[in-house]
Amino acid sequence: MPDRRREDGADARTTVVIITRDRRESLLRTLDHLAALPERPPVIVVDNGSADGTPDAVRAHPCGARLLLPGRNTGAVGRNLAVRRASTPYIAFSDDDSWWEPGSLKAAAALFDTYPRLGLLAARTVVEPDGTDDPIDALLASSPLPTRADLPGTPVLGFLGCAAVVRRSAFLAAGGYHPLLFFGAEEALLAYDLTAAGWGVVHQPSLLSHHGPDTGPRPGRAVALRRNALLTAWLRRPLRIALRETGRLLGEWAHGGTDAGRALREALVRFPAALRLRRPLPAWVEDQIALLESDARAGRDR
DSSP states (O other): OOOOBOTTSOBTTEEEEEEESSOHHHHHHHHHHHHTOTTOOOEEEEEOSOSSSHHHHHHHSTTOOEEEOOSSOOTTHHHHHHHHHOOSSEEEEEOTTEEEOTTHHHHHHHHHHHOTTEEEEEEEEEETTTTEEOHHHHHHHTOOSOOOTTSSSEEOSOOOGGGEEEEHHHHHHTTSSOTTTOSSSOHHHHHHHHHHTTOEEEEEEEEEEEEOOOOSOOTTHHHHHHHHHHHHHHHHSOHHHHHHHHHHHHHHHHTTOHHHHHHHHHHHHHHHHHHHTOOOOOHHHHHHHHHHHHHHHHHHHO
């Protein structure tokens, strides 16, 4: 592998990938932060059909981001398009409202260089402007999965999409983000697939991502999360688990749960494809998921 580090501090081992849609001002703030990084990473922006002038703004920004225009809203799959176009061994994901701490991309690349079975690093996430830790950090840090000498962190089976760095080859071999999910809680399925393929997925809090989310309403978000959790169960989990999750949503819907009903209807449209693409996880990965679920139940009972 060629050495992509330079004496001026630039480190081109990692490409930053961003998907965006109608968030021009937020995206430009993110590009400003990325342009100021000492690593000076290459950046690829996938525009998912913006109508607010985002493509022209990206072309004009001095960070020199490469712009991909798929011509439609590709959802999370837009990240797959960008990863295929990238030429660096590692990929860092940002959202159009998140950016990386100076030095974190260089540190992540060094970890990937050192640990050949490392597939994904889940960074610590600080929510701006308050500077508080995202609640997911505590969940990841408390993972009960056993540590491994060949991995630099706490093994996990989930991560925050705007705060992850992946090994490009592992991401592509695992299939990237699953097209059936489109958007919303799509990270868990990728973590499952990477783990099943033998790649390590770990939380490493020494790496830092900043997230400045829009605090406005997010219509449809809750429904997408429920729908994709159910689809993930049908795509990868044992049949008894998929049936259990389906029954749970049906029960909520029967008791007036509007979001549950919508999630079921949206999942039903995708159900034939989910059955066709179903590929249950190895038993040892399912055992890890069961351990995490048991630990979460115990935490709720405490």
